[in-house]
Amino acid sequence: MKSVRLTLQHGPENVHPMHRFVAEHDGFDRYRMVASNFAHEGHNAFIFHVVGDRDAYRNRLEALGGFISVDVTAGDGDAFYVYVREEPGELSEQLIAAFSRESLVPIPPLEYRMDWSVRFGLVGEPDDIRAALEAVPDGIETTVERVGEYRGGDHAVETLTERQREALRVARDRGYFAVPREASVEEVADELGCAPGTAAEHLRKAQQRVVSRLDL
The missing domain is CATH 3.30.70 (Alpha-Beta Plaits)
Known part of the structure; x- marks a missing residue:
């Protein structure tokens, strides 16, 4: 196909x-x-x-x-x-x-x-x-x-680890990606139960994986 x-x-x-x-x-x-x-x-x-x-x-x-x-x-x-x-x-x-x-x-x-x-x-x-x-x-x-x-429309998301998905979900729900931004990486980290640096790394890697696989 x-x-x-x-x-x-x-x-x-x-x-x-x-x-x-x-x-x-x-x-x-x-x-x-x-x-x-x-x-x-x-x-x-x-x-x-x-x-x-x-x-x-x-x-x-x-x-x-x-x-x-x-x-x-x-x-x-x-x-x-x-x-x-x-x-x-x-x-x-x-x-x-x-x-x-x-x-x-x-x-x-x-x-x-x-x-x-x-x-x-x-x-x-x-x-x-x-x-x-x-x-x-x-x-x-x-x-x-x-x-x-054909790889399907959700291929970009399917490449994420469960922790990366969770980080994106929390960031989205808290308003981290809103314009203007409504939540800080520290708030995302608090909900994830990890250090801010770890949360930032999860978000960075998740965004890189998704963007690199988008059919733009």
Whole structure:
């Protein structure tokens, strides 16, 4: 089972208008598709996770129109979720057909980046992956960033020792990673029952392991 990390680079002639809006608006930090349903002929359904200006996003959706249904719901902080049903255009149909071959499984989330590119993982048989890449419509540049065996989304966490996991859990729950920081390494150490230097070492090694294995 082969796994690849892909980037599809759109241009001004084929980028989705909502992707263009988020990329060109200063009020957004993150834009990802976290779930989708292409099973119904005539329309597609998506859930997006967005970090940024919820009112601006909703207003732009309303201005564009043409959607079957839209629902925008609040998340934590500046984050919110968007449920969209829409009729697919020709480009969407071509992309869906390319990446819906028999053995292929796109791995969410699909990250919509500020340079109009879309980045995601894909798992399947090598022949189907090659055929999908060849079927990407003209005008979209495809880059294969990584090729390997699928290791699962939690691989980075699975490499931690139990003590390192505990240190990260305590630090997270106490607010050590909050901005601004709400807990000191001494407070984390107190809950772990170890010296501050030991707690700091657990956190440093845990962060190094996780970050080095993230699929960035």
